[in-house]
Amino acid sequence: MIKLESLSKHFGKAVVLDSIDLAIEEGEIVVIIGPSGTGKSTLLRCVNFLEQPTKGTMTVGDLTVDVNRASRADILSMRRRTAFVFQNYALFSNKTALQNIAERLLVVDRWPKEKAYQRAREILEQIGLADKADAYPASMSGGQQQRVGIGRAMATGATSSV
Ligand SMILES: Nc1ncnc2c1ncn2[C@@H]1O[C@H](COP(=O)(O)OP(=O)(O)O)[C@@H](O)[C@H]1O
Numbered sequence: 001m002i003k004l005e006s007l008s009k010h011f012g013k014a015v016v017l018d019s020i021d022l023a024i025e026e027g028e029i030v031v032i033i034g035p036s037g038t039g040k041s042t043l044l045r046c047v048n049f050l051e052q053p054t055k056g057t058m059t060v061g062d063l064t065v066d067v068n069r070a071s072r073a074d075i076l077s078m079r080r081r082t083a084f085v086f087q088n089y090a091l092f093s094n095k096t097a098l099q100n101i102a103e104r105l106l107v108v109d110r111w112p113k114e115k116a117y118q119r120a121r122e123i124l125e126q127i128g129l130a131d132k133a134d135a136y137p138a139s140m141s142g143g144q145q146q147r148v149g150i151g152r153a154m155a156t157g158a159t160s161s162v
């Protein structure tokens with residue numbers, strides 16, 4: 001379902017990812033471990049083009065892209081197929097918990113407002129934060145903010161289960 005072939009990422013002269021090959025089957029749960037600063041986050045960031053990889057090929061589901069030939073549409077399509085929980089949560093500070101979770105569905109997946117907010121409420125329920133729908137990140141605990149970050153990654157509008 002996910003395949004990386006010869007994926008490299010250089011920051012100037014620093015070769016952070018050196019021709020990585022990786023294949024993950026549907027339903028597999030994979031953990032990437034290693035010392036701090038070895039490129040785990042960079043690898044994940046490359047898969048949805050938060051970083052432009054230097055070289056290689058990436059496949060998610062039925063989409064395969066050569067990272068140097070990826071069109072704007074390919075990049076958007078890759079982002080629709082992936083979800084990301086950031087280490088520092090990276091919530092929008094001017095948006096409520098509900099709005100943070102609905103944002104992707106509204107902007108990336110272009111769901112109508114009512115449907116996006118309804119889905120966001122379901123997710124808030126699942127992560128135990130139904131009562132925090134209208135709370136802003138600054139008024140939530142670290143753990144609550146982290147759960148909103150997870151909730152945001154759960155809010156994928158893609159039809160595939162990727
Ligand atoms: N934007 C960047 N510019 C230059 N170097 C970077 C950048 N992002 C990450 N790095 C470097 O790449 C290496 C891997 O970082 P990272 O992927 O965040 O590591 P990990 O997630 O495994 O702790 C580190 O040496 C880091 O300093």
Ligand SMILES: [Mg+2]
Nearest residue numbers: 040041042087
């Ligand atoms: Mg990291």
